[in-house]
Structures are given as C-alpha cells and as structure tokens.
C-alpha cells in the first residue's frame with residue numbers, strides 16, 4: 045500500500061470517523077455525553093463541576109454558552125470557555141467545549157456545570 049495517502053491526512057480529523065452517522069447536526073466536533081455515566085465513571089470531572097463556581101452566559105446561538113470558572117478549581121489555561129450543549133429528541137445530550145479537558149476526555153466540568161445549572165432551572169438546554 046502507498047503510505048503517501050496517510051501523510052496527507054490531517055491528524056486532527058481522525059477522531060470520530062467511526063461515528064459519522066451519529067454526528068450532531070450542528071457542530072461536527074460535538075460528542076454524545078451521558079452525564080449519568082460521567083458521574084459514575086469520570087466522577088473527578090463531575091466533582092470538579094460541583095466544587096467550582098461558574099458564571100454561564102448565553103452565547104450567540106441558543107446552544108452556545110460562554111462559561112467562566114470563578115474559583116480556579118478547574119485547571120485550564122483559559123478561565124473562560126465556549127461550550128455548546130443540546131438535547132436531542134431522543135433525550136441524548138450532545139456537547140462540545142473549547143477546553144483541553146474536552147479535547148482529551150470528550151467531557152469536561154464546563155459541560156457538567158451547564159447540565160447542573162439546567163437541572164436547577166438556571167438555564168435551558170435547547171432541544172434539537
């Protein structure tokens with residue numbers, strides 16, 4: 045086989061290639077997130093969202109939020125991140141965040157915090 049094809053591919057586009065049919069229609073980088081399993085399997089992420097105080101504001105589109113960590117519990121280079129969260133008609137959450145945690149783990153305290161704020165009726169997660 046010819047390896048020049050491989051070299052021309054952008055490495056950043058490799059993730060998610062196996063789930064093309066399940067993509068969020070709004071943001072290609074969005075990931076399906078089960079907050080239940082985050083609580084169970086990535087409790088560190090969930091707990092960081094509980095411990096941190098966040099200021100969440102609506103962004104330029106109804107699924108977009110700007111989210112600012114107040115207390116420095118969430119360790120990231122930028123205190124303010126852009127995030128997107130929607131709920132599909134099937135009740136699944138699709139999220140994306142600009143932070144490094146999301147890049148690494150496909151979930152992050154910011155998205156958990158948005159989910160928590162929604163559970164407290166402090167904001168609304170739009171439906172697909």
Ligand SMILES: [Zn+2]
Nearest residue numbers: 141143152154
């Ligand atoms: Zn984040």
